[in-house]
Amino acid sequence: MSAAADRRRDLIAAARQLIAEKGMAGFTLRAVAQAAGLHHATLLHYFPAKADLLHAVVEDLLQSLAAPLSGAAPVVIAQPQLRAIIAEFFDIRQRLHTDPAMFVVMSELQLHGRHDREVATQLSRLDEAWSRHLAHLLSEGVREGALRADLDVPAATEALMAETKGITMQAAAGGDLLALDRAIDVLAAQLEAYLRPS
Amino acid sequence: MSAAADRRRDLIAAARQLIAEKGMAGFTLRAVAQAAGLHHATLLHYFPAKADLLHAVVEDLLQSLAAPLSGAAPVVIAQPQLRAIIAEFFDIRQRLHTDPAMFVVMSELQLHGRHDREVATQLSRLDEAWSRHLAHLLSEGVREGALRADLDVPAATEALMAETKGITMQAAAGGDLLALDRAIDVLAAQLEAYLRPS
Amino acid sequence: MSAAADRRRDLIAAARQLIAEKGMAGFTLRAVAQAAGLHHATLLHYFPAKADLLHAVVEDLLQSLAAPLSGAAPVVIAQPQLRAIIAEFFDIRQRLHTDPAMFVVMSELQLHGRHDREVATQLSRLDEAWSRHLAHLLSEGVREGALRADLDVPAATEALMAETKGITMQAAAGGDLLALDRAIDVLAAQLEAYLRPS
Amino acid sequence: MSAAADRRRDLIAAARQLIAEKGMAGFTLRAVAQAAGLHHATLLHYFPAKADLLHAVVEDLLQSLAAPLSGAAPVVIAQPQLRAIIAEFFDIRQRLHTDPAMFVVMSELQLHGRHDREVATQLSRLDEAWSRHLAHLLSEGVREGALRADLDVPAATEALMAETKGITMQAAAGGDLLALDRAIDVLAAQLEAYLRPS
DNA sequence: AATGAATGAGCATTCATTCAT
DNA sequence: TATGAATGAATGCTCATTCAT
Incomplete structure (x- = not known):
């Protein structure tokens, strides 16, 4: 689909994996961005604030569980x-x-x-x-x-x-x-x- | 007993309470020291590194549970x-x-x-x-x-x-x-x- | 006249108002663009650099004063x-x-x-x-x-x-x-x- | 007097000079610290926040004017x-x-x-x-x-x-x-x- | 003409730790 | 024992600008 939606998914996945591996302390914009292969300022293009990404991660997790x-x-x-x-x-x-x-x-x-x-x-x-x-x-x-x-x-x-x-x-x-x-x-x-x- | 042992206990207690209230993210040397009423540099005199204090907290917790x-x-x-x-x-x-x-x-x-x-x-x-x-x-x-x-x-x-x-x-x-x-x-x-x- | 000239006028006006309200610190390409209802990258199409917009604002102001x-x-x-x-x-x-x-x-x-x-x-x-x-x-x-x-x-x-x-x-x-x-x-x-x- | 008070004065003076030379936009913690010859994190040891330094600058200026x-x-x-x-x-x-x-x-x-x-x-x-x-x-x-x-x-x-x-x-x-x-x-x-x- | 994507530089602030006193 | 001073690394975030579409 939309390349932007894909990127978002990638970022959410990267964040999720990062939290799984390093805990919330390792959940860093720079780390997520790097894991997704982009600059950390670019990440903020998709999620205007760290909290937004986190909330998206939770939402995504809830959907996984609901399925x-x-x-x-x-x-x-x-x-x-x-x-x-x-x-x-x-x-x-x-x-x-x-x-x-x-x-x-x-x-x-x-x-x-x-x-x-x-x-x-x-x-x-x-x-x-x-x-x-x-x-x-x-x-x-x-x-x-x-x-x-x-x-x-x-x-x-x-x-x-x-x-x-x-x-x-x-x-x-x-x-x-x-x-x-x-x-x-x-x-x-x-x-x-x-x-x-x- | 020893005043030093008392201080250590105070610090451990402060750390434990801080973790309970703010989570690991709120477990900060400065915050612990302040809660215990001393300078954060002094804290490192009792526990040479943050990890040492944390380990003492865990040990203390285990003792509480064992009792x-x-x-x-x-x-x-x-x-x-x-x-x-x-x-x-x-x-x-x-x-x-x-x-x-x-x-x-x-x-x-x-x-x-x-x-x-x-x-x-x-x-x-x-x-x-x-x-x-x-x-x-x-x-x-x-x-x-x-x-x-x-x-x-x-x-x-x-x-x-x-x-x-x-x-x-x-x-x-x-x-x-x-x-x-x-x-x-x-x-x-x-x-x-x-x-x-x- | 030309739609481009209109846009430029709008942008200058938006910039001027922004400076009045938030000071030079609030004079941001993003803010100006948003106030004028367009993307900040588009703004740079009318004024190739922030300085150009600012100079246009000054010119506009001087004209207001001369009238x-x-x-x-x-x-x-x-x-x-x-x-x-x-x-x-x-x-x-x-x-x-x-x-x-x-x-x-x-x-x-x-x-x-x-x-x-x-x-x-x-x-x-x-x-x-x-x-x-x-x-x-x-x-x-x-x-x-x-x-x-x-x-x-x-x-x-x-x-x-x-x-x-x-x-x-x-x-x-x-x-x-x-x-x-x-x-x-x-x-x-x-x-x-x-x-x-x- | 106190070395700390001296440092504070130095920092206020550096900030004041910086504002005079570069304007508020040039009033940066890093720049002030560098002008005073110390690390920008150390500056925050004397003034816990940028605003505190600024307010001290204003206070200092008012005293200069009152004299x-x-x-x-x-x-x-x-x-x-x-x-x-x-x-x-x-x-x-x-x-x-x-x-x-x-x-x-x-x-x-x-x-x-x-x-x-x-x-x-x-x-x-x-x-x-x-x-x-x-x-x-x-x-x-x-x-x-x-x-x-x-x-x-x-x-x-x-x-x-x-x-x-x-x-x-x-x-x-x-x-x-x-x-x-x-x-x-x-x-x-x-x-x-x-x-x-x- | 318009915009989404991307980036490098920079900023204020926090933190653990070291050192001299 | 105690603390003020100092620092390097890191963090979330903003900004002007470039580029491809």
């Missing part, structure tokens, strides 16, 4: 809602192999959001969408009798998100991917044992 | 090993209220460890100690029949650690503490349901 | 030469209300002329023309006996110009226009008292 | 108040030879004050002090019968200040000093002719 993975859940479970929730874990497991850097960036941004209102807002949009999605699945499951009747849906939602972020963090910290795979299986099994109606 | 909390587990569970593991969660829950800043610092350092070998080594010591501790509890439980026989102990250990870091991250991101409390309860219940021998 | 005001001197004085000189003050007084920004620009340029030989030359043309005009009026008056016989014409001319620039500066500094009006009356009266043949 | 000149008025005039006012002109005339750069700096700052509230405030302090001083002299003179009875004191004050600024500007613009001297004489004579009681 559904093609792979189906590799585990068959009787109840549909339960299955859908478990599938989220396997989705994460797959992304962990596809683009592990994404988890590092996600963690960096999460922390950075504490001091950047705009980033915080952007990320909270993701959190809320995800939270709504999970809560919906859970309450549907409860209503249909697929999940335990006395489930504290908001608390379970929060727990699911914490687990997700834990995986993200563990991955970001540079853990063993295979060990993490098996841990995700355990988390899924835990969930299954807990959610099943007695 | 057991006085509070007993507020939930009674039949099997001792299961109870001990669940107790870890409630220990975290309590710390979350006692010193929430600690979780922020922990997250910041975890991420920073990716680019600072020394910090990574220090943190991995904690991870390994914790990992060993959890694995020991789990395998003891399996051997005594208190936990399910077919438990994949390493995977379950990794899952437990991911859950812990998830809570840490969720807390660091500035979530609602009360909601997080209930989420921890759910995590504990999940765990219980999963670990119980069939 | 006689339609208003007649609102004070009647017996001697024609004296009246003409006094009229200059009232001319200034009127311009002060019509286009106060002009005085700011004039002051900015005067100062800028110290470091821009071309601008200095342009302005000195104005100064000399004005100086010649005033000197002519004065010496005519002396010759005809309308003004004091022992008048030091060059010195009086310089004094008149200093007064004019003082008003300009006072106006540029953002003084009260009404107060300045009355001050100009006083200056005119001073002049009259001084020039009158004894 | 009375030792030379007595070289003209004898009957009435004391009239004499005092005329003396102000000769004070300026003398300073014009002693430190002509001061007038350039004054003009630059006056214009700069339009966009720097702090500088404007500092300069207005001088203006007001001066204005008060002149107004006092004038009204005293009127009261004692030394000056014309129907004098519009505020307007005459404003006129005097405009004349002063005109001389400043004319000097700043690089006029001939000797011609300016004679112009000042004319201005003084004008004033005398005007103020004299009929």
